[in-house]
Amino acid sequence: MQRTRLDLDRIRAARKVIDPVFLDSPLYRCEALEPLLGCAVNIKLETANPVRSFKGRGTEVVASQLAGSDSRAVVCASAGNLGQALAWSSRDRGLDVTVVASRFATATKLDRIRALGAKLELVDGDHELARERAAAIAQYDGIRLLEDSLDLETCEGAATIGLELVPRIDPSSRPAVLIALGGGALATGVGYVLKTLAPAVEVICVQPLGAPALTHSWHQRRVVTTDATNTIADGVAGRIPIPEVLDDLLLVADDAVLVQEASIITGLRMLLDHAGLVVEPSAALGIAAVLEDRDRFAGRQVFTIVCGSNVDLDKYRGWVSL
Amino acid sequence: MQRTRLDLDRIRAARKVIDPVFLDSPLYRCEALEPLLGCAVNIKLETANPVRSFKGRGTEVVASQLAGSDSRAVVCASAGNLGQALAWSSRDRGLDVTVVASRFATATKLDRIRALGAKLELVDGDHELARERAAAIAQYDGIRLLEDSLDLETCEGAATIGLELVPRIDPSSRPAVLIALGGGALATGVGYVLKTLAPAVEVICVQPLGAPALTHSWHQRRVVTTDATNTIADGVAGRIPIPEVLDDLLLVADDAVLVQEASIITGLRMLLDHAGLVVEPSAALGIAAVLEDRDRFAGRQVFTIVCGSNVDLDKYRGWVSL
Structure with missing residues (x-):
């Protein structure tokens, strides 16, 4: 594999600074x-922690660095999960957090950001406008801008999931790991670890048809943007891929697929009915991908x-x- | 503490034979x-495993013993979770499992028992009739009868949860651990470990008002039976406590409380609305207990x-x- 921005030693070091409440998830x-999907289905559950998403892994790395530096303030744009996680990781470390989000973001995510004591600024537009505004705040105030997927800490935190997957995957089972694709931190982080330590695993990114920019970019091997997004999967609804992240994704992903909204909803239902799990739409993307291409996954792990x-x-x- | 049937060395040994998929739960x-309950709320989540309950911890101990013995067949009565867990633990070990259950048991539990390849026999009565029938099968066929809560393996398996709780409890936080009380394996197992290793913890058993036999027994310090049960909490709906289990419970529990059905339902709703967790009614008993006695828990862990x-x-x- 050609060189990505990621590095195993740094990922292993990241694991050491992450609060154990986020590690070794089920x-x-x-x-x-399985009777419904025709393959062995293994769930890596990133919801049973204080912020109910995997984002705490990355924000722990960021916040532990900031806590040891002179810079005590940080701003990020977020669809909600990153902001909540950053607020959680920063609270006990005494950091000053500002989260910029779209006013159309999921209300419960915004409520939790406020409850955790972060400043919340809403923009009258989508996530890309929130990114612009966060960058402007960082520049004006001279504080740290945390950019999801671009900043390596977010990828390295997510990559620790890969370290936990590797020992549990049998390379002879034709394994496939399905990863929700948003900004790309989860996919590049986990994908890098898998391709490095378990190259037999097929790494498949999954994005909604209604927010396909990074998937189109991956297939065309150049940044492709879109004018709008239209998906219930709020956590992955970006329009403007980051070039550095695309470069990494081109090296670690075996495929990137798009799924319909109806499949995401069926996936949500199946996870509730047969796994007893309430999840957000982004978390059902993997099931949606199997539903749309059963032959590809038949009999596999x-x-x-x-x-x-x-x-x-x-x-x-x-x-x-x- | 006076001597119970339980022993720390055996519990630590039990932990070594349990499939890690059941251990170190979130x-x-x-x-x-917390704003709704007025105390710090810590969740020990025993649902993110292949059988969606804590019972796998105990059945792993039983099945690993049977796998190393001449006796390859086992029968148990179950409200559903023990049977499902025993079927799971026995399948790869080639054991022959019969589960006896009430025909009024939760349908999805019975479906999973069948799907895991166990023989399922339904009785036209409640869980106590299933216990009688299981005992009769064991005697007639000359096979192992697994009796939940009476058989020490079930208590020792459950007790491994206690080993995981102890290092995470601050004795100065006026901690209370709320434990669903059914047959008593979970309460005596976890309670024994807490009272031995973290005696500052208040161990509180919670049972529905509609199935109060073991709670009445604990308060009266003698076995009290009831004629019927009337609760949605199917997993803890027994009528005839086991004397040996009561003896242990008298030594390890600080209190046993009864809660109303309305509180259990409010607890189910709160766990869904604010924790994103779909759980069975027995799993909401702890929240129900806080709801019914907020003053007791105010400000505590x-x-x-x-x-x-x-x-x-x-x-x-x-x-x-x-």
Whole structure:
């Protein structure tokens, strides 16, 4: 494999500074899903922690660095999970956190950011506008800008999931790991570890058809942007891929696929009905990918990272007919 | 503490034979619940494993013993979770499992027992009739009868949860651990470890008012039976306590409280709305206990074991108005 921005030693070092509450998350086979999907389904559950998503792994790395530096303030744009995790990681370390989010972001995510004591600034636009605004705040105030997926700490934190997957994957089982693709931190981080330590694993990124920019970019091997997004998977709804992240993704992903909204909703329902899991739409992308291409996965060992469960229950009830 | 049937060395040995998929379950603080409950709420989540309850810890101990013996067949009575766990633990070890259950048991639990390849026999009565029938089968066929809570392996398996709790409990935080009380394996197992290694912890057993036999027995210090049960918490609905288990419970529990059905349902709703967790009614008993006695827990560190999530979704939808 050609050289990415990632490095195993740094990822192993990251693991040492992450609060153990985020590490060694459950990894278990969910046989009740298997008759419906035609493959062995293994769930890596990233929701059973104080912020209900995998983002705490990365923010722990960032916050521990800031706590040891002269810079005590940080700003990030977030669809909600990164901001919540950064607020959690910063609170006990006495850091000053500002989160910029779209005013259309999932309400429960915004509520938790406020509850954790971060400053929350809402923009009247989508996540890309929040990114612009966060960058402007950082420049104006002279504080640290945390950019998800671009900043290596976010990728390295996510990559620790890969360290936990590797020893549990049998290379002879034609394994595939399905990873939600948003900004790319999760996919490049986990993908890098898998391709380095378990190259037999097929690394497949999954994005909604309604937010396909990074997937299109991966296939065309150049940054492709879109004008708008249209998906319930708020956690992965970006329009403007980051060139450095695309470069890494081109080296560590075996494929990037797009799934329909109807498949995401069916995935949400299946995870509730057969796994007893309430998850956010981004976390159902892996199941959606299997649903749309059963032949590809038939008889294989599939691993899916259930990456978050911060969902507005009213909307969720509508999706799953609860 | 006077001598119970339990022993730390045996519990530590039990931990070594349990499949790691059941061990080191998530333990995390759920702050979103705290404004509603007035105390720090820590969740020990026993649902993120292949059988969605804590029972696998005990059945792994039993099955590993049977696998090394001449006796390859085992029968148990179960409300569903023990049977499912025993079927899971026995399958790869080639053991022959019969589960006896009430025909009124939770349908999804019975479906999973069948799917895991165990023989399932239904009785036209409640769990106590299933216990009688299982004992008769064991005697007639000359096979091992696994009796939940009476057989030490079930208590020792559950007790490994206690080993995981102890290092995470600050004795100065006026900690309380709330434990669902059914047959008593979970309460005596976890309670024994806590009282031995962390005696400052208040160990509180919680049972539904509609299935109060063991709680009444604990308060009266003698076995008290009831004629019927009337609770949605199917996993803890027994009528006839086991004397040996009561003796242990008298030594390790600081209190045993009863909660109303309405509080269990509110607990189910709160765990869904604020923790994103679908759980079975038995797993909401701890939250119900806090709801019914907020003053007792105000400002304290409370730990609740979320012991299972095998629930019929149709019934669940009715309870939580999903």
